[in-house]
Amino acid sequence: MSAVDARVLAALALALAAACTSTDRGPPEPLDERLPAGFPPMPVADDNPTTVEGVALGRQLYYDVRLSPDGSRACASCHHQARSFSSESVTGILPHVNLAWSRTFLWDGGFEGTLEEAMIMEVEDFFGTDVVLLREPELEAMFDAAFGTGEVTTRRAAYALAQFQRTMVSGGSRFDAYLEGDAGALTAAEQRGVELFYSERAECFHCHATRLLTDNAFHNIGLDAEVTGSGRGAVTGDERDDGRWKTPTLRNVAMTAPYMHDDRFATLEEVVDFYAEGVVDSATLDTLVPIGGYRLSAGERADLVAFLRALTDDGFLTDPSLGPPAR
Ligand code: HEC
Ligand code: HEC
Structure with missing residues (x-):
């Protein structure tokens, strides 16, 4: 590379860096969701677009024992990836795969609603999440990135979990x-x-x-x-x-x-x-x-x-x- 090329590149890099720091961070980018061939369109929520940041938070919470009030368990304690997010040892468990298309949840359909509503039920009713436990700086930063402010609520936790669920798509057998x-x-x-x-x-x-x-x-x-x-x-x-x-x-x-x-x-x-x-x-x-x-x-x-x-x-x-x- 010639010295001139190197200088041009360096100037470009500086300009790019300046552009990134000087502009305000807008809303997170919607994730480009590519579905496997032949799949029906995925139902989405107008008030909860799937974003890289939202999915990252949802994934964090799915694996985070602070979601339970006594710190004893996360979703992943029972829902194991290698078992399609089910478990051999948890009686009557259902896997987490392609749930974005589901509108009735649980074996007896005991919960009906959107994916967001199902996740609110899981967080608020099943787990009884105590948001105080989630008010940690590194999590607040993730809530901020996903939802525009660092406010931690059970509803936002559930919305992030719903976004993560929308990425749990299996169609590659x-x-x-x-x-x-x-x-x-x-x-x-x-x-x-x-x-x-x-x-x-x-x-x-x-x-x-x-x-x-x-x-x-x-x-x-x-x-x-x-x-x-x-x-x-x-x-x-x-x-x-x-x-x-x-x-x-x-x-x-x-x-x-x-x-x-x-x-x-x-x-x-x-x-x-x-x-x-x-x-x-x-x-x-x-x-x-x-x-x-x-x-x-x-x-x-x-x-x-x-x-x-x-x-x-x-x-x-x-x-x-x-x-x-x-x-
Ligand atoms: C009338 C609808 C219906 C038909 C037809 C049907 N299934 Fe099912 N299948 C179900 C339902 C409902 C269950 C769950 C039943 C339960 O747990 O009480 C099930 C459960 C299963 C399971 C267990 C899955 C799990 O995760 O527990 C397998 C495997 C299965 N079916 C395969 C088949 C095969 C193979 C056929 C054809 C020979 C078939 N099914 C025909 C509705 C059906
Ligand atoms: C203690 C074990 C355990 C933990 C922890 C757990 N689950 Fe489950 N999950 C189950 C069992 C068991 C079922 C099936 C219950 C039924 O159908 O009656 C289930 C079913 C579900 C279903 C319904 C799936 C369907 O096909 O209808 C969803 C959604 C779900 N879990 C989400 C979650 C989320 C989100 C978390 C974390 C907040 C979580 N689960 C944590 C055991 C667990």
């Missing part, structure tokens, strides 16, 4: 690559599993629907003969909702054992055996699920399990930007 035209992304057995999953013989895709692999609705799939007052029915008081539970997403399902709202199945093989031969009748059994199950052969069951395992998105499970923030 081998199945997605297959759908995008890479025929070699799935083995022959996995491809047979896909065919069965999307067939009228095993009606899986009606409920585990769209690229989200959930319809975000409630169904009785025939786990129990006695369903009175259970599931969605316990929330709505409507007996037609008895025994109906939230359809869980199947994304990363190989990582979210044990299965069902009550963890009754330890493995995917057990789940598929249930669908193949274990479905029992009750007053609200979904018409898509036949009594006695879909009567699948051993080979068909193995193919379905192989397909379910191909829904693992390793990039999501190991993405450093979703992991604990650096200290």
